[in-house]
Amino acid sequence: MDLSIASEPCDIDSVPRLMNELASLGSSHDLLADRDGRLSLLDKARSLVAALETPRETVIRQCGAETASFYSIALGVDVGLFKELAKDGGIAKKAPALAEALGFDVDVLRRILRHLTAMKHIKQTSHDEYAPNNFTLSLTHPMMADGYPVYRDFALPPISHLHTWLSTKSYAAPVSVVDNPFTFGHQTSLSAFSYLATHPRIAEQFNHHMGGYRLGRPDWFHTSIYPVQERLLDGYENTDGEALLVDVGGSTGHDLLAFHAAFEQQLKGRLILQDVPAVIESAPRDELKVVGIEAVVHDFFTEQPVKGARGYYLHHILHDWQDERCVEIVGRIKEVMRPGYSRLLVNEFVIPATGVSWEATYLDLYMMVMFGAKERTEDEWRELLEEKCGLRVMKVWNPGNGVEGIIECEVPVVC
Known part of the structure; x- marks a missing residue:
């Protein structure tokens, strides 16, 4: 060459x-x-x-400039740099004043500020003087800022050791939650979820990041994705107190709260949020109660207590697990679904054959290193849900452009 x-x-x-x-x-x-x-x-x-x-510029940018930027931003989040820059309406501040407010060596801070300016993350207004831009201001909110420390401390150790882990496994894909690049990178016997449970600060940052991940994206019930009125609400029978929608593993209720806000006038049935005790404890219980959402402790590997609901909703659940564990999760729901009536709505990426979004491909790699799991193609979803779980996939709604689709399933009616 x-x-x-x-x-x-x-x-x-x-x-x-x-x-x-x-x-x-x-x-x-x-x-x-x-x-x-x-x-x-x-x-x-x-x-x-x-x-x-040029290739040279790409290499230097990716290997040097972007990694220096990432770690500098994470450090800035740790010490409150961006909150300090945003004070007093974002008026420009001299580096020595910022260093004094943060308890920072001014020379170190100047060097960090220079690089963040070069990478367009903050503005330099004059010699030794800096001000925030919209990106900087967004980092004053934990839903945006906490992605940096949570990747640095939780997600990057596994992917930075991917090469070593693969080399010890003849370059075979990880298929276990307890023997994968995550456990290798962190030198732990704990799965990623168990690790979060024992590191509450990282768990809090992770939950904030998940909230930020959802910002600015169309919700699953948007007309461009899934026609809720036609496919879910119109067929709801509302008899004997049956639930309208159960959000299984629904975190602190982001999706159900948004769903209620969008369809408040049409809703007649119960909305139920389920997750493990620590997550339900951190949910906004008062806010959920005001709009009538029931927050219930539930482990989705155990018997599903809500029977015969119109809809059971799984958002970013199955991509965390290998097929055999997904069969267990779906199987618990299938046991209580009414054939021909109940719907299982799987809200996940559906990887297309071409033109896949980077939002799906990066997540696929992180699912591999963190959980030994994956994002799935439509063929893989059909194999899992139909052949392995015994459901009928009614339709796959796949909007693309970095937005998760809906795989709509039912239990077939046996004649």
């Missing part, structure tokens, strides 16, 4: 076309209202950067 290609743009011939496409897309969409249009424009912009960037 001629090494000179490392100093040449990766695809200079495509630059004029990409610039024309960017100009066309930018003028044809309301970028605040049209999420798909904005993401299309963003994808073209990334393609333009990839075409203009």
Whole structure:
């Protein structure tokens, strides 16, 4: 190979076309209202950067600049840097004043601020003076900020040891929650979930990050994803106190609260949130109670106490588990579903054959290293839910663009 290609743009011939496409897309969409249009424009912009960037620049950016940026932001979250920058309405502040407020060596802080400025994460307003931008301001909220320490302390040790773990397993995929890159990277016998249970601060950060993960994305019940009125509400019988929707493993109730807010006028049945004791204890019980959501302690590997509900909802549950454990989880729900009436709604990524979003591919790799699990293709979902669990997949609703789909299932009626 001629090494000179490392100093040449990766695809200079495509630059004029990409610039024309960017100009066309930018003028044809309301970028605040049209999420798909904005993401299309963003994808073209990334393609333009990839075409203009040389291989040498890509290597240095990914290996050096982005890792230095990530760890600097995580440190900034730890010490309150971004909250300090945001004080007094975000007015620009000199580095010595910031260092004094944080109890930081001013030389170290200057070097961090310079790099974060170079990476466009904060603004430099004059010599030795800095101010927040919208990204910086977002880091004053734990739902955005806590992703950095939770990845640094919880998720990165496993993926940073993936190469070593795979080399000891003849490069076979991990298929266990207790023998995988997570347990190897953390040198623990605990599964990732058990580790969270014994590290409450990391668990809190993880829950905050999961809340931030959902921001700005269409909910599963949005008309662009799943037609709730037609497929769920219209067929609800509301007899003998049967539940309308059970959110199994629903964390602190984000999805049910949003669902209630969207369909409050049409809702007539019970909404039930289920999760393990520690999660239910941390849920906003008063807020849930006001809107009539029942918060119930339940382990989804045990017998499902709510029988004959119209809908059972699993959001980002099955991607944490290998097929055999998924069969157990789904099996407990299947036992109480009314054939031809109850619906199992699996809210997960459905990996397409081409054009897969980076939001799905990065998560797939982390599911592998953290849990020995995976994101699934439509064929894999059908194999799991139909062939292994004995359900009928009624339809797969897959919106793409980094949004999870809905796999709608029922228990077949036996004639």
